[in-house]
Amino acid sequence: xxxxxxxxxxxxxxxxxxxxxxxxxxxxxxxxxxxxxxxxxxxxxxxxxxxxxxxxxxxxxxxxxxxxxxxxxxxxxxxxxxxxxxxxxxxxxxxxxxxxxxxxxxxxxxxxxxxxxxxxxxxxxxxxxxxxxxxxxxxxxxxxxxxxxxxxxxxxxxxxxxxxxxxxxxxxxxxxxxxxxxxxxxxxxxxxxxxxxxxxxxxxxxxxxxxxxxxxxxxxxxxxxxxxxxxxxxxxxxxxxxxxxxxxxxxxxxxxxxxxxxxxxxxxxxxxxxxxxxxxxxxxxxxxxxxxxxxxxxxxxxxxxxxxxxxxxxxxxxxxxxxxxxxxxxxxxxxxxxxxxxxxxxxxxxxxxxxxxxxxxxxxxxxxxxxxxxxxxxxxxxxxxxxxxxxxxxxxxxxxxxxxxxxxxxxxxxxxxxxxxxxxxxxxxxxxxxxxxxxxxxxxxxxxxxxxxxxxxxxxxxxxxxxxxxxxxxxxxxxxxxxxxxxxxxxxxxxxxxxxxx
Numbered sequence: 001x002x003x004x005x006x007x008x009x010x011x012x013x014x015x016x017x018x019x020x021x022x023x024x025x026x027x028x029x030x031x032x033x034x035x036x037x038x039x040x041x042x043x044x045x046x047x048x049x050x051x052x053x054x055x056x057x058x059x060x061x062x063x064x065x066x067x068x069x070x071x072x073x074x075x076x077x078x079x080x081x082x083x084x085x086x087x088x089x090x091x092x093x094x095x096x097x098x099x100x101x102x103x104x105x106x107x108x109x110x111x112x113x114x115x116x117x118x119x120x121x122x123x124x125x126x127x128x129x130x131x132x133x134x135x136x137x138x139x140x141x142x143x144x145x146x147x148x149x150x151x152x153x154x155x156x157x158x159x160x161x162x163x164x165x166x167x168x169x170x171x172x173x174x175x176x177x178x179x180x181x182x183x184x185x186x187x188x189x190x191x192x193x194x195x196x197x198x199x200x201x202x203x204x205x206x207x208x209x210x211x212x213x214x215x216x217x218x219x220x221x222x223x224x225x226x227x228x229x230x231x232x233x234x235x236x237x238x239x240x241x242x243x244x245x246x247x248x249x250x251x252x253x254x255x256x257x258x259x260x261x262x263x264x265x266x267x268x269x270x271x272x273x274x275x276x277x278x279x280x281x282x283x284x285x286x287x288x289x290x291x292x293x294x295x296x297x298x299x300x301x302x303x304x305x306x307x308x309x310x311x312x313x314x315x316x317x318x319x320x321x322x323x324x325x326x327x328x329x330x331x332x333x334x335x336x337x338x339x340x341x342x343x344x345x346x347x348x349x350x351x352x353x354x355x356x357x358x359x360x361x362x363x364x365x366x367x368x369x370x371x372x373x374x375x376x377x378x379x380x381x382x383x384x385x386x387x388x389x390x391x392x393x394x395x396x397x398x399x400x401x402x403x404x405x406x407x408x409x410x411x412x413x414x415x416x417x418x419x420x421x422x423x424x425x426x427x428x429x430x431x432x433x434x435x436x437x438x439x440x441x442x443x444x445x446x447x448x449x450x451x452x453x454x455x456x457x458x459x460x461x462x463x464x465x466x467x468x469x470x471x472x473x474x475x476x477x478x479x480x481x482x483x484x485x486x487x488x489x490x491x492x493x494x495x496x497x498x499x500x501x502x
Contacts, residue, residue, distance in 0.1 A: 011043075012043070012044045012045060012046035012049070013039070013043045013044070013045060013046060014045075014046055015037075015045050015046070015047070015048070015085070015086070015087070015089060017039075018037075018039035018043070018045055018089070018092075019039045019040045019041050020039070020040060020089075020092040020094075021040050021092055021093070021094035021095070021454075021459060022037055022038065022039055022040070022045075022086065022089065022092045022093045022094065023037070023038045023039075023040075023093070023094065023095050023096070023097060023450040023453055023454060024036070024037055024038075024079065024082055024083070024093055024095075024096045024097070024248070025037075025038055025096075025097045025098070025099070025446040025447070025449045025450040025453070026075055026078065026079065026096070026097070026098045026099075026446070026449075027099050027100075027259060027262075027443065027445045027446040027449065028071065028075065028098065028099070028100040028101065028179060028180065028183075028256075028259075029100075029101055029259060029280070029281070029445075030056060030101050030120055030121075030122065030281050030282075031053060031054060031055050031056055031281065032051070032053045033051070033052040033053060033054070033071065033074050033075060033078060034049060034050065034051050034052075034078065034443070034446060035049070035050040035052075035075070035078035035079050035081065035082040036048065036049050036082065036443060036446045036447075036450070037049075037082050037085065037086055037093075038446075038447060038450040040454065040459065040460075042266075042447055042450065042451055042468075044442075044443060044446075044447070045085070045086075047085050048081075048082050048085035048086060049082070050077075050078035050079075050080075050081035050082050050085075051078070052074035052075070052077055052078045054066070054070065054071075054074065056120065056122065057117070061125055062123060062124035062125040062127070062152075062356075063123055063125060064119075064120045064121075064122035064123040064124070064355075065117040065118055065119055065120060065123060066117065066118045066120065066179070067117060067118070068106050068114050068117065068118050068179060068182050069114065071118070071179060071183075072182070072183055072186050075183060076241070076244070079096075079245065079248075080244070080245075083245055083247060083248070086247075090247035090248075091247060093247055093248065093251060094251060094252075094454075094457065094459065095233070095251060095252050095253070095254065095453045095454065095456075095457050095459075096248055096251065096252075096253040096254070096453070097253075097254050097449040097450050097452065097453035098180055098183065098184075098253070098254070098255075098256040098257075098449065099180075099256065099257055099258065099259040099262040099445050099446065099448070099449040100178065100179055100180035100183075100197070100256045100257075100258070100259060101120065101121065101179075101258070101259055102121060102197070102200040102258040102259070102260060102303070103120070103121035103153050103154055103155070103200055103201065103202075104118050104119065104120050104121065104178045104179045104180075105118070105119050105155050105158050105159070105176055105177070105178060105201075106118040106119065106176070106177055106178075106179065106182060107162070107169060107170070107172075107173030107174075107175070107176055107177075108173065108174060108175050108177060108182065108185070109172045109173060109174055110174045112185065112186075114182075115169040115170075115172050115173045116162065116166065116169050116173070118179045118182075119158050119162075121153045121282075121317075122153075122282075122317065122321075122355045123152070123158070124152045124355070124356045124364050124365075125152070125161055125165070126152040126157035126158045126160065126161035126364075127152045127157070127356070127364040127365050128161075129152070129157045129158075129160035129161040129164065130150055130151050130152045130156075130157035130160075130364055132160065133150045133156055133157060133160060133218075134150045136218070137150065137215075137218065142215065143296070143298075144296050145205055145206070145207075145212060145214075146202050146203065146204060146205065146206065146212055146215065147199065147204075147206045147294065147296075147297075147301050147302030147303060147312075148200070148201075148202035148301055149202075149301065149358075149362045150202070151202075151358065151362045151364050152356065152364035153317075153358060153364070154201060154202030154203075155176070155201040155202050155203050156202050156203060156215060156219060157202075157364075159176065159219050159221055160219060163219075163220075173225070174225065175191055175225055175226070175227070176221070176225055176226055177191060177193075177227060178193065178197055178201075178256070179256075180197055180255070180256025180257075181193050181197065181227050181255075181256065183256065184234065184253070184255060184256065186238075187237055187238060187241055187253070188234050188236065188237060188238060188253075189238060190228075190234075191226075191227035191228060192227055192228050192229075192230050192232075192234065192255050193226070193227035193228065193229050193230075193255065194229075194230070194231050194254075194255035194256060194257045194306070195209060195229060195231055195257075195304045195305075195306050195307050196231070196255075196257030196258050196261055196303070196304055196305050196306060197255070197256055197257055197258055198211070198226075198227070198229045199302075199303040199304035200258055200301075200303040200304075202215075203215055203216065203221075203226070204229075206294040206302055206304070206310075207294060209229070209304075209307055210229065211223045211226055211229070230255070231254075231255060231306050231307065231456065232255075233252030233253060233254045233255070233453075233456060233457060234252065234253050234255065235250055235251060235252050235253065236249070236250065237249045237250075252453075252456075252457050254449075254452065254453040254456050254457075257305070257449065257452065258303065258311075259445040259449075260278065260284055260286055260303075260311065260315075260445075261286065261288060261303065261304075261305045261311040261448070262444070262445040262446070262447075262448030262449045262452065263276060263278050263286075263414055263415070263444040263445045263448055264276045264286050264287075264288045264311065264444075264448065265288065265305070265444075265447075265448030265449075265451050265452055265463055266414075266441055266443070266444035266445060266446070266447035266448030266449075266450075266451065266468065267412050267414045267439040267441050267444040267447075267448075267468050268412065268439075268441075268467060268468030268470070269286070269287075269288065269412045269414075270288050270289070270463050271288075271289055272287065272289040272405075272407070273407055273408055273409050273410065274287070274408070274409075274410045274411075274412065275287050275313070275401065275405075275408045275410070275411045275412070276411070276412050276413075276414055276444075277394075277411050277412070277413050277414070277415075277418075277428065277432075277436060278413075278414050278415040278418075278444075279319045279320060279413075279415040279417045279418045279424065279428070280319060280320050280415040280416045280417055281319060281320045281321050281324075281417075282315060282316055282317055282318065282319045282320075282321065282355070283315065283316035283318070283319035283390070283393075283394065283397070283415070284313055284314065284315040284316065284397075285313045285314060285394075285397050285398060285401045285411075286311050286312070286313035287311070287312050287313055287401070287405050287408065288305055288309060288310070288311045289309060289310065290308050290309045290310075291309075291310055292308075294310050294312075295310070295312050295404055295405065296404070297312050297313065297314065297400065297401070297404040297405070298360075298400070298403070298404065299314060299359050299360030299362075299400040300312065300313055300314030300315075300359050300360070300397075300400045300401060300404060301313065301314065301315070301359075305452070312401075312404070312405060313400075313401050313405075314358070314359030314360065314397045314400045314401055315358045315359055315397075316358060316359065316390070316393050316394065316397055317353070317355040317356050317357055317358045318352050318353055318354055318355055318357075318368075318390055318393065319390060319415070319417055320415070320416065320417035321354060321355060322352045322354060322386055322387065322389075322390055323335055323387070323417060323421075325354055326382075326383045326386060326387075330379040330382070330383060332379070333379055333380060333383055335383070335421065336420075336421060338380060338383055338384065338387075338423075339384070339387075339423040339424075339427065347372040347374075348370060348371070348372040348373060348377060348381050348382060348384075348385035349370070349371045349372050349385060349389075349487075349490050349491060349494050350368070350369070350370045350371075350382070350385035350386045350388070350389040350491075351366075351368055351369045351370075351389060351491060351494055351495055351498070352368055352386045352387075352389040352390050352393070353366040353367060353368050353369075354367075354368045357393075359396070359397050359400050360396050360397070360399075360400045361495075363499075365502070366495075368386075369494070369498055370382060370385065370386070371494055372385075387424075387427070388427070388484065388487055389491060391427050391428055391430075391431040391484055392431065392484060392487055392488040392491050394428055394431050394432060395431050395432065395484065395485065395488050396488070398431075398432045398434075410437065411432070411434055411435070411436050411437065412436075412437050412438075412439050412470065413425050413428065413436040413437065413438050413439060413474070414439040414441070414444045415444075418438075419438075419439075419442065422438070422472075425438055425472075425474045426474050426477075427480075428474075429474040429475060429476045430476050430477055430480035430481050430484055431481070431484045432476065433476045433481045433485075434476060435473050435474065435475050435476065436473070436474045437470050437471075437473050438470065438471040438472050438473070438474065439468065439469075439470055439471070440468075440469035440470055440471040441468055441469060447468075451463060
């Protein structure tokens with residue numbers, strides 16, 4: 001079959017203009033879920049986009065979970081809507097792709113029934129289990145081998161936590177799966193984990209590209225209780241779903257991979273010298289490239305897109321979720337117009353660690369804090385301090401990535417929060433002291449999943465040749481950069497004082 005050239009137009013197109021073959025791409029985010037129809041040129045089809053969003057279940061002890069069966073039903077309902085929108089052109093759908101948030105885990109019993117909810121990356125209840133593992137293992141050697149820090153975000157700590165906190169559920173569990181793997185288990189039967197999902201668990205050996213046996217032995221979790229690692233597409237839906245989607249019953253479905261690496265692909269940030277700065281619910285700086293020598297990123301992480309390509313960088317646990325918290329806490333604030341052209345340097349200092357911390361401190365016991373509030377302090381000053389606090393964490397994150405992967409000469413900005421609030425792009429350019437090229441791709445993760453799927457079934461060539469549209473370049477302002485760097489120094493002193501008090 002002839003390989004289709006990909007050209008990234010930012011706007012959705014009418015179905016009649018779509019170039020076959022078509023791709024369904026489902027993006028399962030932490031709280032959002034969307035199903036898209038893309039054409040062979042990577043363009044989303046108008047009126048074929050379905051949303052099924054649902055907030056996380058959270059609690060004061062650090063819980064952040066989702067109901068796996070509800071998310072499977074929501075995914076199926078969204079696909080229903082997209083297939084219906086395709087109409088007669090459903091016959092042109094050649095492959096289905098799924099991307100999902102990284103670091104999730106749930107259990108199923110021998111009958112395939114869930115034994116636990118889905119614990120997301122934001123669930124910090126495993127922080128004490130992580131601390132115990134750090135005492136028992138060599139954290140530096142474990143990070144070098146698995147690419148992951150021992151932290152509540154990752155599966156080693158989560159499994160240790162579940163073993164102690166829910167022994168009955170742990171004992172009844174036959175398989176440990178990510179949400180994406182559970183979806184495919186329900187659709188096809190059997191359990192399969194793509195390298196692009198398994199590699200971000202903390203249970204995967206980056207060089208051997210297999211499950212890490214020493215860590216599994218320590219956790220008393222046999223490799224047979226995890227999914228088989230394979231990037232091979234699946235086909236042959238279970239009868240229930242084959243009847244529901246005849247057009248999708250026999251075509252390939254690529255295994256779910258991480259939404260973060262898909263975002264890089266979708267916005268064109270592929271190659272050793274190009275990074276993507278993403279700000280959605282959380283934040284990240286990522287570099288995707290082919291190598292046989294996976295890098296070790298002190299303070300950050302190394303995962304994979306597939307067997308031959310790594311994604312390396314670091315992550316922030318706090319991004320758009322901070323803005324959501326501000327909107328809920330101060331409903332009179334208009335975040336869209338919050339930031340003046342030159343925001344004043346307020347006396348308020350904020351540590352915006354509402355969901356703990358990842359790069360570079362990996363402090364899963366961290367909590368948010370605000371100092372410097374007086375009788376005259378207004379909500380907008382608190383909001384600015386919290387948002388500047390997120391930008392300060394981005395400075396730390398950039399220092400991690402730049403030290404491990406020197407030579408990056410282009411940063412593409414993406415993510416729902418950045419795209420919705422363009423003034424944030426200026427703030428982050430000021431923080432990093434580097435130009436930011438704004439992506440003009442509205443749904444980078446879904447588009448990236450579609451492009452990867454087209455490559456995987458042989459319909460496009462190398463991902464590095466994919467061109468994606470970009471918009472404005474935001475250039476750093478020296479005075480603003482200086483102010484933010486000074487703000488980071490104040491924030492770090494505040495953070496150290498709180499750590500000592502804790």
